[in-house]
Amino acid sequence: MKFTLKVWRQTANPKDTGRFRTYEASDISPDTSFLEMLDIVNERLIERGDDPIAFDHDCREGICGTCGCVVNGFAHGHQEGTTLCQLHMRSFDDGQIIWIEPWRARAFPVITDLMVDRSAFDRIIQAGGFISIRTGSPPDGNAIPIPKDDADLAFEAAACIGCGACVASCPNASAMLFVSAKITQLGLVPQGQPERWDRVRTMVAAMEEAGFGACTNNGECEAACPKEIPMDLIARLNRDLACSLLKK
Amino acid sequence: MQLDPKIPEGPIAEKWDRAKFQLKLVNPANKRKYSVIVVGSGLAGASAAATLAELGYGVDCFCYQDSPRRAHSIAAQGGINASKNYQNDGDSDFRLFYDTIKGGDYRSREANVYRLAQLSGNIIDQCVAQGVPFAREYGGLLANRSFGGAQVSRTFYARGQTGQQLLLGAYSALSRQIGLGNVKMHTRTEMLDLVVTDGRARGIVVRDMLSGEVRSHAADAVILATGGYSNVFYLSTNAKGCNVTAAFRAYKRGAAFANPCYTQIHPTCIPVTGEHQSKLTLMSESLRNDGRIWVPKEAGDRRPPGEIPPEDRDYYLERRYPSFGNLVPRDVASRAAKKVCDEGRGVGETGLGVYLDFQTAMERLGEDAIRDKYGNLFHMYEKITAEDPYEVPMRIFPALHYTMGGLWVDYNLESTVAGLFVLGEANFSDHGANRLGASALMQGLADGYFVAPMTVGDFLARAGKSSLSTDSGDFKAAQTEVNEKIKKLLSIKGERTADSFHRELGKILWEHCGMARNAEGLSKALEQIPRLREEFWGNLKVLPGRNDQVNQTLERAGRVADFLEFAEVMVTDALSREESCGGHFREEHQTEEGEARRDDERFAHVAAWEFAGVGKPPVLHKEQLTFHEVSLTQRSYK
Known part of the structure; x- marks a missing residue:
């Protein structure tokens, strides 16, 4: 297969505002994954002595959350429930023009080309996305029974891979889906109750401080999420936040 | 070079207790004066960094990824073993120990493996308390499933994402310590050398992957939790970034490398499709419960699988191992697949693949039952190969998956360089020549949460501060x-x-x-x-x-x-x-x-x-393995 790529290029120089560059990707097998297609283009760029396209990636099996670009306007590309590394070239048309951009959000500054700085997500978790338990002091695992439905829903929420597609697809660059996933997971289990109301306040404060926008129920996040985390969780987050403010 | 495994005296079940009593302690008020470097933020690294910081040590943690949550422990699918005996099916610490020693083909150290079994239950408790959403039964209690190499149900799991959930648990504990200022996290930073003076690890040299800056960090002890080296084979199920650099640089500075030839090849991965392929994807071992593995009887038979009648098919595992059939251990299944492909009977475009066929199971149980059990795996397979496994058999082939070898460590997880500790897949200690399924997560967390925090403290109490600055x-x-x-x-x-x-x-x-x-x-x-x-x-x-x-x-x-x-x-x-x-x-x-x-x-x-x-062959040292608790037998699966 053959494609024309329009790729966002931006150097680490803070004054560089970036631009699209055009590359031809020819002789691409339909079984190639999107990132392998970029590997091939890069290999050819290096052989020509050109600057290869920098992009983040690691596990290439859809679980580490490292990869992600906006492809033809969709975070992680057009295929539902799929990370960029699991997207295959057979789902594109031969000869298609493909636009590739980094996540765009004030809280995710571009580092270079398609790489962005998502450390804001880490700071939100550091602010309260945990249960304060010292190593060595827990009760027996079965001393805390949890109804299966709660445990299953907590798991659905915990499946978040922290890739940032929700932020990249949101017109407000809001991180509400990401935060709500952690709030839901820890709020559903008994172990998470003692810190529940503080947690929601500190995490939301960290989210706002990082420069993420507010949620206006647009729903793009749910559509873009490669783990298909539903946006009802945002309602849970809002309810917990309201309760915590009343309790204060 | 001296290899002293430092195995404590006494009966095997008391060794760890005795060791803990003999290990020297650092006074709580003095802990903050000591600094520890942790390289790697996977299960072993993140749990060690968090626990050492909770104890009061000053910790610097390094990872090459953009966040500690991305380490490749996250990709582990199946589960984590623990000898809780929640199923009342006769499990015990000794049984878990025995299965692990036997599964490792009698090439691991008894004392280490027994300790691992003893600590396995504590890991589950710890993770539950962190909010890890393990699978549960309707009564609200923890669920278990069975795994290869064991006759009891002792595997705890979170659907097919157990590694992810355990890593995010360790990451949350680590994040809490970062937020409190007790751990300084250095992301996108790669360790490129170990500094050793007078036989003691003093710190590391790193490169900042964004600015290119090369700088040094000094500490009183150094912990490597940098994973395995499967990527030496280029294609493996490891993440693209996994590498041997940190462990290998430590080796060049005096840490012995043990059993590097022990590599695990997993039988059920999606086959290579061409030169462009950058990595291999695992399909869970559990598929072999219902799938039947076969190839055509005749070399060069290129008919589509549906047109090959039963009499022209060779169900080679069932034929060669009638009692275990398709459920023989990983190493046996992998070798058998290689053998039929070498004979020219492999399937797919490259001839490097065998069929994993669910037709019989679907006829017996119905398609819905199969969908219930394996729906997500079938979906993933279809996404990658564009073939529907409900219609045509899956094609699978073995791939590099895990490395049992690693830096040599004693019972305290200290390498041959004083003050250099090695945890998780990066060390060699617990799996012998073959790792059983659901044991890697157990080992990484046992090392990080429970062993290293004790033994590193002992080292600091005995050796004192390093007092060597990065200007030296x-x-x-x-x-x-x-x-x-x-x-x-x-x-x-x-x-x-x-x-x-x-x-x-x-x-x-x-x-x-x-x-x-x-x-x-x-x-x-x-x-x-x-x-x-x-x-x-x-x-x-x-x-x-x-x-x-x-x-x-x-x-x-x-x-x-x-x-x-x-x-x-x-x-x-x-x-x-x-x-x-x-x-x-x-x-x-x-x-x-x-x-x-x-x-x-x-x-x-x-x-x-x-x-x-440089340019000289490495020198071999031997640590004799002695077995007091188990007798050595030949494994047979006929």
């Missing part, structure tokens, strides 16, 4: 060496990319040091690897002149350079171990039926290799 001569020298190497990589200006060298190295190793090995092939590899390395240093092409910002070609080139040296140590080990055990199969050493034959007389030892200088 050894730090400066190491930093200069690292800078020189980078400069050299940037200056070659040849024709070939680092990836192309890496792919070629992978092919050499897969052919000669893969599922089946023999002296002739290994010797050939030992000729080919240095030749390839020589070409690498003369004909490499990286993005020139750019070491002040992101340069991913340079990062890869540095890792490939180390793989090219490490590969020689691995092959040397494989050549010197003249027996077959676990994942190491030497064709000269097999029974008449083609099964692995151990040689306990000559090889019941750990082979620990010492770096002897």
Whole structure:
């Protein structure tokens, strides 16, 4: 297969505002994954002595959350429930023009080309996305029974891979889906109750401080999420936040 | 070099208790005066960093990813073993210990494995308290499933994402300590050297992958939790970034490398489709419960699978191992697949694949039952291959998955360099020559949460502060060496990319040091690897002149350079171990039926290799393994 790529290029120089560059990707097998297609283009760029396209990636099996670009306007590309590394070239048309951009959000500054700085997500978790338990002091695992439905829903929420597609697809660059996933997971289990109301306040404060926008129920996040985390969780987050403010 | 395993005295069940009593303690008020470096933020690294910080030590944690949550522990699917005996099916610490020793083909240290079994239950408690959403039964209690190599149900799981959930638990504990200011996290930072003065680890040299800056960090103890080296084969189920660099640099500074030839090849992965392929994807071992593995009887039979009648099919595992059938252990299943492909009976475009067929199970149980059990895996398979496994059989082939070998450590997880501790997959200690499923997560967390925090404290109490600043001569020298190497990589200006060298190295190793090995092939590899390395240093092409910002070609080139040296140590080990055990199969050493034959007389030892200088073969040291609790038997699955 053959494609024309329009790729966002931006150097680490803070004054560089970036631009699209055009590359031809020819002789691409339909079984190639999107990132392998970029590997091939890069290999050819290096052989020509050109600057290869920098992009983040690691596990290439859809679980580490490292990869992600906006492809033809969709975070992680057009295929539902799929990370960029699991997207295959057979789902594109031969000869298609493909636009590739980094996540765009004030809280995710571009580092270079398609790489962005998502450390804001880490700071939100550091602010309260945990249960304060010292190593060595827990009760027996079965001393805390949890109804299966709660445990299953907590798991659905915990499946978040922290890739940032929700932020990249949101017109407000809001991180509400990401935060709500952690709030839901820890709020559903008994172990998470003692810190529940503080947690929601500190995490939301960290989210706002990082420069993420507010949620206006647009729903793009749910559509873009490669783990298909539903946006009802945002309602849970809002309810917990309201309760915590009343309790204060 | 002395290999003192420091196994505590006394009955096996009391060893860890005795050790803990004998380990020296650091006064709570003094802990903050000590600093510890942790390299790696996977299960072992994150849990160790968090726990040491909780105890009061000052911790610096390093990872090459953009966040500690991305370490490759996250990709583990199946589960984590623990001898809780919640199922009342006769499990115990001793049974878990016994299964692990036997599964490892009697090539691991009894005392370490017993401790692992003892700590396994605490891990589950710890993770539950962190909010890890393990699968549960309707009564609200924890659920278990069965796994290979055991006759009890002791595997705890979170659907097919157990590694992710456990890692996010450890990451949350680590994040809490970062937020409290007790851990300083250094992301996108790669360790490039270890600094050793007077036989003690003093710190590390790192490169900032964004700015290219090379700098040093000093500490009173250094912990490596940097994972395995499967990527030496280029194609593996590991993440693209996984590498041997940190462990290998430590080896070159005096840490012995143990059993590098013990590599695990997982039988059920999606086959390679072509040269472009960058990694391999695992399909859970559980599929072999209902899938039947077969190839055509005749070599060169290119008919589509649906047109091959039953009498022309060879269900080779059922034929060769009637009692275990499709559920033989990983190493046996992998070798059998290789054998039929070598005979020209492999399937798919490349001829490197076998069918995993659910037709019989679907006829027996109905398609819905199969969908219930394996729906998500079938979906993933279809996404990658564009074939519907409900209609046509899956194609699978073995792939590199895990490495049991690693830096040699004693009972306290301390390497042959004082003050250098090695945790998780990076060390060699618990899995012998073959790891059982659901045991890697258990080992990483046992090392990080429970063992290292005790033993590192003991080291600090005995050895005191290091008091060597990064201005000292050894730090400066190491930093200069690292800078020189980078400069050299940037200056070659040849024709070939680092990836192309890496792919070629992978092919050499897969052919000669893969599922089946023999002296002739290994010797050939030992000729080919240095030749390839020589070409690498003369004909490499990286993005020139750019070491002040992101340069991913340079990062890869540095890792490939180390793989090219490490590969020689691995092959040397494989050549010197003249027996077959676990994942190491030497064709000269097999029974008449083609099964692995151990040689306990000559090889019941750990082979620990010492770096002897550039261009010199490594020196072999042996740690004899003694077995008091189990008797050594030949594994049979007929």
